[in-house]
Amino acid sequence: MNAVPNPEFEADCIRRILAGEKHLFHDLIRPCERPIYFMLLSILKNEADAEDAAQETAIKVYRNLHLFRGDSQFRTWVLSIARNEGLGRLRKTESRGEESLDALTDEQSGDFTPAVLTSWKEVPADALERKELSGLLRKAIEGLPEIYRNVILLRDIEEMDVRETAAALGVSEGAVKVRLHRARALLQRDLASRLKGFAPKRARLFKW
């Protein structure tokens, strides 16, 4: 459910909004709602705070729309505003600097070796109807260090490409790839053996 950015629609919308057709802002921001919210949830780790910050972000985007130059994608620009909003709030509430927020650096060593397991071919997508599995996945992602969590959210959940993810997070494309690799390895290690239990049993053709 990830809206593909449409630069021509966005440019036209922005021009018309700035010319007075303000109601079009609803349509402009709608495809960005999901990534804004999950970016903020990943930073603030609290649904109510993330929702409030998402509303504030949308208002800031509206007020600063005349500053958007079109040299990046609109969604990238919006997400960098969301990220600043989230980090600003964290600093205020926890009175800690960005150093500690981003304390985990890309040089950090760690064990990123995968879990070794026997073959697991079927994806238990049907089991997602069960809250238990969704909860397991969400918990695993919430448990990742922030620099990995952000990258997973934007790349694998919101399906943004490496370039856009790098621009939204203000890091290099190389850093996105390294973080993504580590994040996926951590998730694989954490989840693979537990998820395997959700894989469908091979269907039996005869039930007698």
Add this chain to the structure above:
Amino acid sequence: MRIDCKHVWQHVSDYIDGEIDAQLRAEIDHHLETCEICSAVLDSTRNVMVLVADDRVFELPTGFSDRLHARLEEELAKG
């Protein structure tokens, strides 16, 4: 050149994203043909990615969009 399992693991993510050159891809493919462990690591990493990307895992709170647009409407009405 034969590559070992650790080497394959280092490139799993780029392999899935198609971000490696043709030669390395061929070497990994060759390795995967005979290595069940690496095949399982690759499958499970891909499966985890498919699952976390499912919209049912990360859902917006009920009414999120309505509340957002109501707040925006107030802002837009300010003139």
